[in-house]
Amino acid sequence: MTAGIDTPDRRGRTGLDRQGRDLAGNPGVRIVDVELLSSDWYVLRKTTYDYRHQDGHWTREQRETYDRGDGAAVLLYDADRATVVLTQQFRLPAYVNEHPDGMLLEVPAGLLDGDAPEEAIRREAAEETGLDIGEPHLVFAPYMSPGSVTERLHCFAAPYDGSAALAARAGVAEEGEDITVVELPFADALAMVRTGRIADAKTVMLLQWAALEGPFKGTA
Structure with missing residues (x-):
């Protein structure tokens, strides 16, 4: 058996x-x-x-x-203030593969766990940032590593209320999460992609979409 x-x-x-x-x-x-x-x-x-x-x-x-199941990710943005909210947390696989400290800046994301993608991303945004988000917009749903991993990631963008106070830390303690909430000017986040400071694929993709077609088109 x-x-x-x-x-x-x-x-x-x-x-x-x-x-x-x-x-x-x-x-x-x-x-x-x-x-x-x-x-x-x-x-x-x-x-x-x-x-x-x-x-x-x-x-x-x-x-x-x-x-590992399918997942969802969301770029949180405030178009009026030209800011985005990211998370920073330790990622062991990146750490063992040459990332200097394993602390990656990322968009909020998580597995669907049986929920519809939009429901999952509202849940993950609340858990990882403490924010209630506006209406999510599905940007794309790529296979992230199709040579070996089955996961398809539903990538959204959604506005957040920039006037709300941000929690310094977030995450589900029972799941071992220890997340720092980071608000950045969009231009700074995009610059971090160019320098390699932001090296997470889903985050790179969503930031570049935001610059090319999304809420910050023509501003970068």
Whole structure:
């Protein structure tokens, strides 16, 4: 008996080796087998499949996929004051891969956890910044690392009330979050992208969208 397959894992899930077995949208891909490697919290699978190349020949391939669920992120902006609100928190994966201290500046974000993307982003904005946001606008929903991670990230922009007092710190303590709330002039945030001070992909993408097409178009 295997946790996550025949018996519930720590999150109560079973049948995790079934994901992807019935895919039929691409006639050039035939799923052969799905093996569950880990389901400690998120899910790591190894999938064996046959792939038809452009010249018509078939090869057997294997890939590992990491499934942490889909997520949502939001750029909070005050167009009148030309400011944005970001968060700063420790990110171990960045720290072990050459980031000097692992303290990343990011837009508020989190997993959907069964909620609709707009509901999730209102929840995450409140938890990570203490702010109630205005009407969110869906900007794009990219796959963030499609070579290995299944996650699709729904990226929003939403106004916030710049007259409201910002909490210095936020986050859900029970989840180990220790978040600093940071309000910046938009021009400063965009400059941090150019210098590498902001190195989080979703944040870079949303700040650049804001400069090219969003609330700060033509101001940067």
